[in-house]
Amino acid sequence: MSNHKITAAGRKDEGKGASRRLRHAGKVPAIVYGGDAAPQSIQLDQEKTWVASQHEWFYSSIIDLEVDGKVETVLLRDMQRHPYKQVIMHLDFQRVSAKEAxxxxxxxxxxxxxxxxxxxxxxxxxxxxxxxxxxxxxxxxxxxxxxxxxxxxxxxxxxxxxxxxxxxxxxxxxxxxxxxxxxxxxxxxARVEAEPEVEADEAGDVPAAKQDDAEEK
Missing domain, CATH: 2.170.120.20 (Ribosomal protein L25, C-terminal domain)
Known part of the structure; x- marks a missing residue:
């Protein structure tokens, strides 16, 4: 198992308005929950987090999440993306224990x-x-x-x-x-599609002699 580290910062402002301001400032609002500690609202850098999200490990690996100098082992549990922009709207991280499956x-x-x-x-x-x-x-x-x-x-x-x-x-x-x-x-x-059959009444299939007879009539 490889170790992957992400840096974040704590935040006190919550709600839709605060999250919107964070995204406009190039940040990603997120939350860390689980374990014996209380849930904590955090913020991450949008550009660095987007780059990390392009790798498989971001979704299925244990992550060392450093928040204001303190490192916790977490697992990504949910990610909300913008419907058409390359923007991460919100992240949910769950704390994990080395002794719990x-x-x-x-x-x-x-x-x-x-x-x-x-x-x-x-x-x-x-x-x-x-x-x-x-x-x-x-x-x-x-x-x-x-x-x-x-x-x-x-x-x-x-x-x-x-x-x-x-x-x-x-x-x-x-x-x-x-x-x-x-x-x-x-x-x-692999499926091989059959070539379309040529219609028998196409001009190209009629003998030239018969075409001439038809034109004379």
Whole structure:
């Protein structure tokens, strides 16, 4: 697990008006809650936070959040974006304890597809059916993503979630059975669309001799 650090500052002004003023000043209003401490309103730099939000770790990793010099370990729980601008409207962070298990959605990353039998076969398309999965683990065991090894994938095969090797200390949040075992990746032959048939009555299909006869009449 990699360590990621974000710096913030405490704030006392709350409400929609205060949040609007913060955003106009290039800041992101946010809140930190959970644990034994009371919820705390904070503010972050909009530009730096937007850059961080472009990485997967921002959503599925433990973050060292420094607020006015004090560092807390947190997990992003909610992010509100502007409907069309590159602006983060609000963030929710939850404090985490090293001794308490957490439930988190982490990305699934397909690896070694190119070297598989399916990947080496012309006309075969390998698609990812499941992008993330919810897991349960201690904060220290939280992976940024889970790799799905496709090196042995055959043409026409499907890799289900039950076949994915989980990192040590990590469990699926939902139990799998015959009724719930979603597909993660599928190798299919690409569809080849048939060429449209040419209509028989087109002028180009009529023998030249018959065209001449028709013109004389």
């Amino acid at each position: 957490i439930r988190v959605h982490v990305p699934l990353r397909l690896v070694n597809a190119e070297g598989s039998p399916a990947g080496k076969t012309a006309g075969v398309v390998l698609t990812q059916e499941l992008n993330d999965v919810e897991i349960v683990c201690l904060p220290g065991d939280l992976p940024e993503s889970i790799e799905v090894d496709l090196s042995a994938m055959e043409v026409g095969a499907t890799v289900h979630l039950s076949e994915v090797a989980l990192p040590k200390g990590v469990e699926l949040a939902v139990k799998l059975d015959e009724g719930h075992n979603p597909a993660v990746a599928v190798a299919r032959h």
